[in-house]
Amino acid sequence: DVKVTQSSRYLVKRTGEKVFLECVQDMDHENMFWYRQDPGLGLRLIYFSYDVKMKEKGDIPEGYSVSREKKERFSLILESASTNQTSMYLCASSRLSFRQAEVGQPQHFGDGTRLSIL
Amino acid sequence: KQEVTQIPAALSVPEGENLVLNCSFTDSAIYNLQWFRQDPGKGLTSLLLIQSSQREQTSGRLNASLDKSSGRSTLYIAASQPGDSATYLCAVSPSIGNTGKLIFGQGTTLQVKP
Numbered sequence: 001d002v003k004v005t006q007s008s009r010y011l012v013k014r015t016g017e018k019v020f021l022e023c024v025q026d027m028d029h030e031n032m033f034w035y036r037q038d039p040g041l042g043l044r045l046i047y048f049s050y051d052v053k054m055k056e057k058g059d060i061p062e063g064y065s066v067s068r069e070k071k072e073r074f075s076l077i078l079e080s081a082s083t084n085q086t087s088m089y090l091c092a093s094s095r096l097s098f099r100q101a102e103v104g105q106p107q108h109f110g111d112g113t114r115l116s117i118l
Numbered sequence: 119k120q121e122v123t124q125i126p127a128a129l130s131v132p133e134g135e136n137l138v139l140n141c142s143f144t145d146s147a148i149y150n151l152q153w154f155r156q157d158p159g160k161g162l163t164s165l166l167l168i169q170s171s172q173r174e175q176t177s178g179r180l181n182a183s184l185d186k187s188s189g190r191s192t193l194y195i196a197a198s199q200p201g202d203s204a205t206y207l208c209a210v211s212p213s214i215g216n217t218g219k220l221i222f223g224q225g226t227t228l229q230v231k232p
Binding site: 043094 | 154159160164167218220222223
């Protein structure tokens, strides 16, 4: 079974701190994703990566950065945490799809990190 | 811009009922559609993935259908059980750009009463 592990289930930080959220997957997946989930807004994509050292902005990248130095690890960084970044953060991974083959791959999610910024 | 809508937002049924959850999307140019389950305070579990060229997928008591032309998908749950209580989300992968990206609906929260 695919396992996506997020380093913390719950995290409390203060405004202005630099915050690191870590995610590790054990299935050699090329794609990795960071989402945040808020009531009434659903899941929104922050950043994703399809290869080591590659990253692309999602729908709400402002205030965040990412790092992918190894294939299995994808880190989300809050450069200077603010209260509006209090949320549930979800990491996911999937195998890269080749469009010509028309075989999409499911995304596998971690259990999430509930982050509170005080 | 692709938008995904799930109706109803919440549903409560007695145990044993068959039920249908609905998902609609505004742009029919999709690569695939996925259904997920989310238990409270947890991550998402992938249930079914339907390729754009397929009409349906089945897994146990679950059956998902896809009608790309009308922008609709349904998740059919047969003989519902209390353990099926969860939030169900659908997500589409746009056909342009990275095929891994997903756009999510806001989910339907299902309660199955014993």
